[in-house]
Amino acid sequence: MLSIIIPTLNEEEYLPSLLTEIKNQGFKGYEIIVADADSEDDTVKIAKRFGCKVTKGGLPPKGRNEGAKIASGDLFLFIDADAVSLPVRFLKDLVEKFKSRNLNVASFPIYPQGKIIDNIFYWLYNLWAKLSQSFLPYATNVILVEKEIHQAIKGFDEKVKFAEDHDYVKRAKKYGKFGFINIGPVLVSARRFEKDGRLITYLRYILAGFWMLFLGSIKSDIFQYRFDYSLKIKNKIGYNTNTMYKLPKIKFPTIKLPKLKSGKVKLLKPVKSEFIKFSKKQSFSFLVLMILTSSVFGFLAGAISGSYFYWEIKDFFGRSNIEITRPLKNEEEQSLYTFQEQAIVNVVKKVSPAVVSIIVTKDLPVLEQYYIS
Template identity: 45%
Template sequence: MKLSIIIPTYNEEEYLPNLLKSIESQKFKDYEVIVADANSCDSTVRIAKNYGCTVVQGGMPGVGRNNGAKIAKGEILLFLDSDLELTQSYLIEMIEEFEANELDIGITQINPISEKKRDKILHDLANWFMIAFEKIKPHGAGCYGIICKKELHEKYSGFNEKLTFGEDTDYIERIAKNNKFKVLRNPIINVSTRRLEEEGLGKLAMQYGKSTFNDLRGIRTSAEELEYEFDHFPKDPLEKEDLLAKIKKISDNHSIVKSEDLKYIDNKKLDSKKLDDKNLDNKKLELKITNNKLLNIENQKIKIFYSVCGEGMGHAVRSGVILEELTKKENKEKYDIYIFSSDRSYRYLKNKFDNVYEIGGFNTVYENNEVKNKRTLLNAIKATPNNLKENYGILFKKAREVKPNIIISDFENYSSILSKLINVPLISLDNINIITQTFIDYPPHHRQDMLKAKSIIRSYIMRPKRYIITSYFFPKIKNPDKATIYPPVIRNKIRNLEISYGEYVFVYQTSNSNKELIRILKKFNEKFIVYGFNKEGIEGNLTFRKFNEDKIYEDMSNAKAVITNGGFTLISEAIYLKKPIYSIPAIGNFEQLLNGFYVDKLGYGEMHEKINVSTLENFLNNLNKYQKNLYNVKNSDNSGIIKELKKSIEIFSKKY
C-alpha cells in the first residue's frame, strides 16, 4: 500500500465527517485511513467506522499519531488533524511532488475555511514563513498535512509523546536535520478557523508567537505554559473556579514566601538615600560587570558579530567610526570582531576592516522621492528565501564556527534573527529606534505612518538587551533601564574640517529619483553641487558628482547651506558643521520625516514635504537666522557612546 492517513481525534463529530468526505472524493485510492481516538464521548468513533476507517486507541497529541503509525500498512504516512478538508486532487498532487523531489519528509501549505480577508492574510503569512525557513529551520504551522516515509518515522521513534505542544515542529526538525525536507508547493489543504474564533486573534497570536520564537531558539513550549487546550467543549465556570481555588490553596501552603511576608515587604519603608537615575544605572551596570568578571569573561577575547544595514551609507559611516574604536591596537586583546553587511555598506566597510562578510539585505524602492511600499515589499518577499538561505550559510555557519559572545546590530535584521536562533544577546546601536523607545513629537497627520514605522522597526530589531540610540534631538526615554541616547557619531574627517561659507549650496539625495528637485534648482540664480544621482558633469548652475569620501567632505565644509532628504547621518554632519538645512523627506519614509521635523522644530533650517520655488527661496533668504541657532549647538565627541557600548559588551556577553 502506498499511503496511510492517520487522524488523531477527541470529540470531533462536527468536523470529522467533512474531512472523511474530502478523502473519499479523491481520485487517488491507494490508501487506508486510521483514526486514533482518545476516548471521545460523542459519536466520533461511530462516524469513523461508518466511513470504513480503522479505529485504534489514541491519546493527545503525539500518542494517537504514533499508535496509528504502528499499524499502518502504507510506505508513506500522512498525518492530518480532524478539522481539515482536502482540496480536489490533494492526494495525487501530494504524492507526485513528494516522489518527484525524492523527499523524506514534507508539509503542505494551508488555506482557511473562511471568507474573512484577515484569515486569508494570516494563513498566507504562515505559508510564507514556512517556505522562508525551510532551508534554515524546518518548521510546521500545525499538523496540517505532514508527509513522511514510514521507515524514517520508525527510525526516529515517531512523535515525542512527552511534548504537549509543538510536537509536530519537533517531529519535522528531528527528521529533516539529516534528511530531505520541503514545503510542498502544489497541494493545498483547507484549515478550520475554529480555534481562531474560540480563542481570539490576540491569544492565538501570543500562543503561536511564543511557541515559534522558542522553536527558533531550540526550546520546546508546553501546552500548560500557553494555556492551550485540546478539547472544544464549553467550560463550566463553577468547575474552573473550584479548581483555581484548590490550586491557590496548595500554592499558599507550599510557598517559600508567605502572602503576609510579601505584604510586609511591600509596605516596609526603606530609610535610605534616594539615588538619581544615572547613579542607579551605574550601580546596576557595575554589579553586572562584577558578576561577569567572576565568570572569567574578562580573561577571554570577546567575539563580536557586528552587523550593518546596507541601505544608503549612513549606517556604514556610523558603524565605521565605532569599529575604528573597537579595532584599535589597545582593543586587539579584548575583541575579535566579525563584520556583516550588504550592498554599498559592505563595500565601504570591506575597504576599511578585516573579517568583513557580504550578506543579503533589503533596499527601499524610491520613485520621484517617494517610497514605493508595494514594490519594496514585493522585492523583499522575492529576495527573502534566497537571502535567508545565503545568510544562513554565512551568519549561522560562522556563528557555529566562532561562537560569538555578543551581536551588535545597526538596524540589520538578519543578525537580529540570528540572535534568537542561537540565543546570543543582541545590542542595538542605531538612530531609528528613537521612534520605538522614546516619546517623540511628529506631525499629527502622520500618525498612521508613525505606527507603521514602529511595527516595522520592532520586526527588524527584536528585543535587544540594550538600545544605544544616537540622535541630535533628545525626547524623553520610555524605559531608561533599557535604552539610552547619545549625540550623533561624527567622523574624525568631519571634526577636523575648517568651516567656511562659500557661494554654493550642497545637495545630497538618498536616491536618484527626485527629478522635481533638479527641475526647481535650475530655476535659481545659485550654484548647486549635487550628490546622489550617480553621475558626473555640469548642467547650467548644477555640478553633479559621484560619491567620493574625500571630495564630499570638502564640498560640504565650504557650502553655505545643505539641501537633503531626511537622512540622519548627513543631517547630523550638517549640524556639526553649522550648515542650515532644507529637508525634503522621501514621501512614505517616517524616519526621514521625523529627522526633518526636528530640524525645523529646533530652528536648524526648514522641513517641507514637497519642494517648491517659494519655500526654497525663503530658506535661502534666512540662512543667517539658522546659522545663529546652529552656533548655539555644542559639538561633542564620540567618547560617551563608545564607553557605553564597551560597558554593554562587558555586561551582556554570553559565556560558553
C-alpha cells in the first residue's frame, strides 16, 4: 500500500488541486494523510472532504514524521501541498520503476509553474541530482521511501531548518539504495520566487548546496524561509514567518593542547578531514555543474543590470520632464560618420568646392596657386 503524506499550513488555495490530481490518477491501493500545522483557513475541511486522514503536524519535517506515524502503507510518498500538477500515470510509474530498480529511497524531477528562467534553473538542479545520485544524493520535495528505511533513520531530522529533504535521503542512503527516477516532472507553484524574489531564492539554494556539501546539515536559521507564505502571521507552532536571514553564531572547534612532560614530546594526532573526496569522474560532473550554474547567473546578472539601467533612464526622463524627440535631419546625417569624419565634413561644407577638389586630387601646385591668387 502507498501512503501519500502531505504537510500543510494554510493551503486551501493549492491543496484541492493536488488532491484532485491524485484522485484522477486511477491508481489503486493508496491513502492520503494530511499533517496540518493548525491552519487558520479551510485546509482541514478540504482534506476531510476528500477523504484524507488528518493528523496534527508542524513544520515540514515534523509534519512528515507525524503523518508517517499513522500511515498504513509499506511505501511512503512525501509531497508538498503546492504540487499543482502530476504527470499522467505518475503514481503507477513511480512505484513500478522504484521496484524494478530495486530502490529503497528515491526522488523525482520537479519544475516550477513559472517563467523560463525558473525552468532553466530547475533543469540544472534536476540534472545535478541525476548525475550525483550514486555518490551524493540530492532530493526534490517529492520523495518515495520504504517504511523500514524511514523507521531505521528515525524519520526527518526536526532540528534541520533548511533542505531537510536532502538530509533525509543522505541518511537513508546509508541503509539502502537511492535513485533519481526520471519520469514526467511534477509541476509546483512558483510562489516562493514571487514572494522572496528570484535572485535571492536562487542564491539561497546555491549557497545552501555548498553549505551541505562542505559543512553538513543546516541546523541554523541562516537560510530560513516561510512555510505558508503569509505575510503577517506568527502561527501556533511558534514559527515566526517574518523572521528571515538570521546569521547564525558560528562555533569554531577548540583544540586542547596536551600537557608536556619534561624529556618527552607528545605530538598531536592528525584530525581526519570531513571534506568529501571525489573521484575524477565525480569532480568533472561537479565542475560541469558549476560552469552551467555560473553561466545562468551571469545571464541573470546581465538581464537584471540591463533592466535596472533602462528603469533609471526612464525614471530620469519621467522626473525631469524632458521630452524625448526624434533627432533632427542634420543629426541623422551626422550619425553616418565617425567623430573624425564629421570634423572633415563640417570643414568641407564651409569652404569653396575648388578647395575640396584640390584636396581630394592632392594637386598641391594648384592649391598653392589658389591661395596666391
